[in-house]
Amino acid sequence: MANSIEDLEGRRHFDYIVIGCGGIGSGALYWLAKRAGHNVLGLEKFDLGHYNGGSQDVSRIIRLSYTKDKYVRLTPHTFTAWEEVERESGMQLVYKPGGLMLGDRTKVGVYLDRYAECMERNNIPFERWDNQQLMRRYPQFTVGPDMEALYQKDGGIVDAAMGNSLHIQLAQGRGAKVLDNCPVNRIARAQNGQLEVSTPAGNFTCKRVIVAAGAWINHVISSIGCHVPVYVTEENVTYFGSPHVKEFTKDKFPIFMYSSPERDIYALPVHAISGTKIGIDARGYLVSGDKRTWTPDPHKLQIVQDVLKKMCPKFLGPVMQTKTCLYTMTPDRDFLVDTAARAGFPDVVVCCGAGHAYKFASLLGKILSEMAVDGGTQYDISGFSWDREALTNPDFKPLIFMGYKSKM
Numbered sequence: 001m002a003n004s005i006e007d008l009e010g011r012r013h014f015d016y017i018v019i020g021c022g023g024i025g026s027g028a029l030y031w032l033a034k035r036a037g038h039n040v041l042g043l044e045k046f047d048l049g050h051y052n053g054g055s056q057d058v059s060r061i062i063r064l065s066y067t068k069d070k071y072v073r074l075t076p077h078t079f080t081a082w083e084e085v086e087r088e089s090g091m092q093l094v095y096k097p098g099g100l101m102l103g104d105r106t107k108v109g110v111y112l113d114r115y116a117e118c119m120e121r122n123n124i125p126f127e128r129w130d131n132q133q134l135m136r137r138y139p140q141f142t143v144g145p146d147m148e149a150l151y152q153k154d155g156g157i158v159d160a161a162m163g164n165s166l167h168i169q170l171a172q173g174r175g176a177k178v179l180d181n182c183p184v185n186r187i188a189r190a191q192n193g194q195l196e197v198s199t200p201a202g203n204f205t206c207k208r209v210i211v212a213a214g215a216w217i218n219h220v221i222s223s224i225g226c227h228v229p230v231y232v233t234e235e236n237v238t239y240f241g242s243p244h245v246k247e248f249t250k251d252k253f254p255i256f257m258y259s260s261p262e263r264d265i266y267a268l269p270v271h272a273i274s275g276t277k278i279g280i281d282a283r284g285y286l287v288s289g290d291k292r293t294w295t296p297d298p299h300k301l302q303i304v305q306d307v308l309k310k311m312c313p314k315f316l317g318p319v320m321q322t323k324t325c326l327y328t329m330t331p332d333r334d335f336l337v338d339t340a341a342r343a344g345f346p347d348v349v350v351c352c353g354a355g356h357a358y359k360f361a362s363l364l365g366k367i368l369s370e371m372a373v374d375g376g377t378q379y380d381i382s383g384f385s386w387d388r389e390a391l392t393n394p395d396f397k398p399l400i401f402m403g404y405k406s407k408m
Ligand SMILES: Cc1cc2nc3c(=O)[nH]c(=O)nc-3n(C[C@H](O)[C@H](O)[C@H](O)COP(=O)(O)OP(=O)(O)OC[C@H]3O[C@@H](n4cnc5c(N)ncnc54)[C@H](O)[C@@H]3O)c2cc1C
Pocket: 019, 020, 021, 022, 023, 024, 025, 043, 044, 045, 046, 052, 053, 054, 055, 056, 059, 060, 061, 062, 182, 183, 184, 185, 212, 213, 214, 215, 216, 217, 219, 220, 235, 236, 237, 279, 324, 325, 326, 327, 352, 353, 354, 355, 356, 357, 358, 359, 360
């Protein structure tokens, strides 16, 4: 699907260059190409669709529910952005089986309240259920009287593999070019004041760069004197070959997130692969983009099996596969969406998705494209700026390994 260097027909200038063509970068290519067509170039370090970063696999949770207003305000627009890609491609990307936030009221009640209050403030409809209501609606659950559920009907799945490839195909359809196996080594100020982007395939110049390099963000932006404190972890997701698969199809079972003081667990109904899917949020070991184990962690598997045995036993079955995948998290787990003006590069737009961005990938792409083309965006991204304490104070205590408490 990538273009060859010959497809560029000797061109060395594109108005807009996107560095990194994972979830967010592919979104930026799609939205940029709507505005600037053949003046857009995407550069990707690995093969398109590779498994080294954060956006692989067939499914991610998409939901309107968050505990912070800055996300809930944006979540309806994530659905709208994906709808546009669906309309243009004729392909379904988002599925809405419904979404549940679950927790033991006596242990994480404050947290559930925060979700509820935030959705109320932002006019997101939801229902609050006790354990009986939950088991009536979804008999797959076997939970005790302390379990409480928040149900939001629009929660569900966005197909990540499909989203990435459609973003790129549609961008190419508007004339954008995408080179893969083409790592950017350096961004610099060109003599004519434009930007120069260096790759093994030679140098390119442009007016604006968007950096969406995931776990490699600092490799790219260090060349312009910038650094973002990020924690890269290797996370696990497991698919179970449940023999009760019929009870876990998207029309029968929602996505759910189960919070306990120890950890947050998320689970998805069957989609594209015939197994049920489950993972623990942000509990992986610290790694880097280039140095990781690729090895499933048996301890995490045991944890999710123990939890499921109690609360949703039919979800279980033989392990079909465990995949590893990278989270790239800022110390406060909030996104970074800003320019590198602080280093004298207001023409370089930088994004970090903080380990929960796939649902926003198309919207973030739109936001980044507006920042590149218009110099600003219509969406409220004031909570994602570079000058916040978590990114500027080296003594900031990271919130990321605290489970649900980090999201309070
Ligand atoms: C197991 C798991 C489950 C998740 N679940 C959810 C979920 O349910 N819902 C949700 O919303 N989010 C979820 N996320 C988070 C979400 O998937 C990520 O936040 C998002 O996909 C990150 O996208 P990205 O484009 O920033 O990173 P990536 O997809 O990693 O893309 C970065 C790209 O930049 C490229 N690159 C790096 N350096 C260079 C360079 N020098 N030159 C050129 N290219 C370069 C990389 O090769 C890569 O392709 C999950 C993540 C994981 C790992």
